[in-house]
Amino acid sequence: MQTGENRRWLIFWAVFCVALTASIVAYGTTVRLYATVTYSLLNHLSNAPLADGSVVYIMGSSNAIADPPLEFGGGLIAMSTTGDDTFIGSVRIGEGVTSNGTFFTSNFEFDSDQVKYVYLRFFEYTNGVMIEGTGIWWNTSPTFSATNFNPWVPVVAVDFVGQYAATNRNDFVIIPEPGVGALMLLCGGFFGAACLGRTKKSRVCSKN
Numbered sequence: 034m035q036t037g038e039n040r041r042w043l044i045f046w047a048v049f050c051v052a053l054t055a056s057i058v059a060y061g062t063t064v065r066l067y068a069t070v071t072y073s074l075l076n077h078l079s080n081a082p083l084a085d086g087s088v089v090y091i092m093g094s095s096n097a098i099a100d101p102p103l104e105f106g107g108g109l110i111a112m113s114t115t116g117d118d119t120f121i122g123s124v125r126i127g128e129g130v131t132s133n134g135t136f137f138t139s140n141f142e143f144d145s146d147q148v149k150y151v152y153l154r155f156f157e158y159t160n161g162v163m164i165e166g167t168g169i170w171w172n173t174s175p176t177f178s179a180t181n182f183n184p185w186v187p188v189v190a191v192d193f194v195g196q197y198a199a200t201n202r203n204d205f206v207i208i209p210e211p212g213v214g215a216l217m218l219l220c221g222g223f224f225g226a227a228c229l230g231r232t233k234k235s236r237v238c239s240k241n
């Protein structure tokens with residue numbers, strides 16, 4: 034009797050565990066990324082670490098290929114993505130560490146369905162997280178696998194190693210967000226068009 038009951042519980046837990054595992058596999062897990070660079074990211078001459086405050090984007094990809102940023106108006110949009118890539122977050126050189134040219138962050142998470150690999154897009158640029166200007170040096174790191182995490186403790190640590198130099202040079206542009214004035218004009222246009230439509234309709238109605 035006791036043995037039969039134990040067996041039923043055993044079957045219950047086995048089914049429960051299988052169902053839980055299946056649900057974890059079927060639906061992406063939110064994974065926290067511990068990202069670090071052990072050796073300095075370098076300037077375009079490879080003779081010095083990137084200055085403190087230089088901007089680094091952490092990017093994700095479902096494949097092992099780092100896709101380029103989007104081109105717009107003769108320049109590149111630094112934070113944009115193409116292909117299957119996604120933007121995970123931005124970091125500054127010197128963040129979380131004291132040595133030059135490196136950083137550590139645990140601020141970001143990603144969806145394990147979308148992101149299997151991570152890489153860095155880094156810039157010889159300290160003015161702001163949004164990157165704009167002519168002739169800005171930048172580069173990307175190789176891609177690193179980000180799938181080595183325990184589903185019960187979804188944290189993955191990636192060391193991007195470092196010693197990559199910012200040897201690409203491009204102009205970067207920012208697409209301006211529509212200002213309040215432009216938005217009001219747009220709304221005014223829609224409102225005017227709607228009123229015009231209503232006036233025409235009422236004229237047709239009055240003729241009938």
Ligand SMILES: [Ca+2]
Nearest residue numbers: 094098100118
């Ligand atoms: Ca990709």
